[in-house]
Amino acid sequence: MSGSDSTIAATSAGDTASPRRRERWLEFKKPIPTWELILLGLIVWVLFFGIWKLATAVGWAPPFLLPAPDAVAMTLYELFASRGFLMDVLVSVYRIIVSFAAACLIAVPLGILMGSFSRIEALFNPLVSAWRYLPAPSFIPLLLMWFGTDDTSKLALLFIGVVWFLMTLVMDHTKAVKTEVIQTALTLGANRWQVLRTVIVPAVMPNVVITMRQMLAAAWTYLVIAEIMAATDGIGAMMMRAKRFIHADEIMAGIVMIGVLGLLFDYLFRVLERILFSYQEET
């Protein structure tokens, strides 16, 4: 009681000019201006590289285990300029594209059918769920036995690692398509095939592309695993070679390269989303 009394007294006694509430630095869900967005993003990178550089300059870590960021950048340039790293990068990108495309070709249609028809879901889902829980790398020995160390084993690992998740996610997104939208099409005279083609597929596509973008990140993980285990070319293979000769700078250059490629692919997908689905309501 006395507490609230004193508060009232304090406010009336205080500045009568403008009792406006000041905006604080952290406000829930408040959007920020673009310049601040860029600045904050840069700050964190400057800090990251700064601490890294400092650590190597002061000598906290020996340079052969933790090379300085500028040394890594130099190595990356050298790898491209004189040691044919571009081929490794292209081989990796090729593997990603081929196996990810194959996974999408299977997972997207099947996921849409599973999400549309309960019977197809009942048929496939027990299998898909079980496979989803198996860690893909556990198949590496088998894949090596079956396909040897050539490209097929790597493509297969990527495929196994991605396809089940993709299928489940596409199924869930398809299930979320509003029943009324489907029923509307039916009462307008559409048959089942027309509903699938002209309603469900376009309705679920934006989410399918988002899912593809997210799963592509997982595909990169499996790619590196596949190339590290047994490969003569590709980014992962280069990193394993570098490890043998204790070239930490080359390993780190490889990691940086994967990061850059990941960002690039992510960006491309976002551009694609923006172009294809510009009609969508912002959420």
Added chain:
Amino acid sequence: MAALQQAARKSEAPLKLVASDVRKEFSLRKGEKITAVEKMSFEVRENEMCVLLGPSGCGKSTVLKIVAGLEMPTSGSMRLDGREIVAPGRERGMVFQAYTSFPWLTVRQNVEYGLRINGMGAKERRERAEYYIDLVHLSKFRDVYPKQLSGGMKQRVAIARTLANEPALLLMDEPFGALDAETRWHMQEFMIEILESSKITVLMVTHDIDEALFLADHIVFMSTHPGTKREDLWTDFKNGVRIRDKEEILGMDGYRDMETKILRMMREESLLKKQLA
């Protein structure tokens, strides 16, 4: 009450939709069955605006879904122009409460959708779409995507899309339920306009008494547990004229009486529900 019922007069138009002794059971998970609708018989005549009115849970939406062919009755029959309804079809287009305009299509493409999937040529369907877009006052927005439209405009797209298909019977499931009060009122007046200009038979579900009285020629009042027809009411106080503005209808002789009667029935139904619960 009895006097009102006696004064109620059916239109002389031929029968369009006939429900006879419709029963619908749903099976629950544990093998139990629940009867949503039973002994449901009613008739809708040509060019009639018929409203299914009743408390929530009376099965009025289920009845509408059966008419649409989206649900099958457990027993009984539902006939349109004498033919048994067995599947959804373009002659029974439905407008839902939820927004159903396809976001990836422009307004014009939305309105053309039914015509396109039914194989109408590009030129003809464009002309037809044009006409119905005009009818719902969206000409300025014909090349716009639904995200740029307000809720009321989205519902007008849905109505135009269904009308463009020229269905024998227009079905509406609480089409204005998601709209704010002002827009709903505009849409109700707009519905009268549509009814007058396109001479169409409509079966609409609502729980809004005002809306039913304003729009309906014929009200089928339903009761709960299980859902069935309680009474047919005809809005004879309008003397066969559909009134375009709401203020006018509120002042008409007979409006209050009918509203009071329906409110009383609603109250009885909710008391009954409470007792059963």
